[in-house]
Amino acid sequence: MVPTTLRCRRIEVKPRVYSLAMNDAAQKSKKPADSVAVMSELMMPHQVNNLGHVFGGEVLSMVDRAAAVSAMRHAGRASVTVSIDRVEFVEPIYTGELVTCTARVNFVGRTSMEIGVIVDAENLLTGEKRHTNTCLLTFVAIDENHRPCPVARLDVSDPEDARRFREGKRRREVREALDRELQA
Numbered sequence: 805m806v807p808t809t810l811r812c813r814r815i816e817v818k819p820r821v822y823s824l825a826m827n828d829a830a831q832k833s834k835k836p837a838d839s840v841a842v843m844s845e846l847m848m849p850h851q852v853n854n855l856g857h858v859f860g861g862e863v864l865s866m867v868d869r870a871a872a873v874s875a876m877r878h879a880g881r882a883s884v885t886v887s888i889d890r891v892e893f894v895e896p897i898y899t900g901e902l903v904t905c906t907a908r909v910n911f912v913g914r915t916s917m918e919i920g921v922i923v924d925a926e927n928l929l930t931g932e933k934r935h936t937n938t939c940l941l942t943f944v945a946i947d948e949n950h951r952p953c954p955v956a957r958l959d960v961s962d963p964e965d966a967r968r969f970r971e972g973k974r975r976r977e978v979r980e981a982l983d984r985e986l987q988a
């Protein structure tokens with residue numbers, strides 16, 4: 805049956821107020837699985853060097869963005885990159901391949917989070933997938949004044965999560981010890 809009249813309802817759109825703090829993150833603990841971030845991008849000709857290999861900087865940009873999503877999901881706050889600790893380019897990536905970055909929180913301190921990012925490349929024509937990079941980054945959650953603020957604890961009841969946490973903690977201890985040694 806065709807309606808003879810169309811009635812329009814007036815919809816009131818209220819402006820949404822965004823805040824840097826989306827929840828009281830420091831109160832709760834979260835599992836690493838709660839903040840996993842996956843980001844994929846098809847590599848195009850302008851992203852490769854004259855050997856046809858995707859520029860390292862292109863991969864790093866994706867890694868940084870995927871890690872930022874994971875950090876912000878965990879913290880529920882704006883988070884900034886404070887260091888990119890280690891990047892290993894294991895295999896080249898070529899134009900036409902789909903790059904996927906999978907980021908997860910390995911370790912948290914008071915305001916900082918170590919994020920591990922695994923990069924895979926997929927040849928969409930053959931379906932072949934390769935692990936090409938592994939990266940470790942540290943992010944810090946910041947408040948409305950752009951100062952570091954506490955993040956949620958990490959629930960590492962899963963043995964694999966506990967192993968990653970221990971390794972992240974150890975890396976932090978080694979880095980701090982090296983900093984102290986070099987300053988002395």
Ligand SMILES: CC(C)(COP(=O)(O)OP(=O)(O)OC[C@H]1O[C@@H](n2cnc3c(N)ncnc32)[C@H](O)[C@@H]1OP(=O)(O)O)[C@@H](O)C(=O)NCCC(=O)NCCS
Pocket residue numbers: 883884885886887912913914915916917942944946950951952
């Ligand atoms: C991130 C920032 C707010 C930290 O300020 P800060 O005064 O150094 O803060 P603090 O010394 O209190 O350190 C805060 C945390 O960062 C950690 N941290 C500081 N420098 C670090 C480094 N080089 N590597 C790893 N962790 C580091 C500290 O160990 C501390 O962790 P914890 O709270 O878990 O114990 C400040 O350095 C900053 O604004 N940097 C620029 C960030 C940026 O623009 N990034 C690029 C774009 S996103």
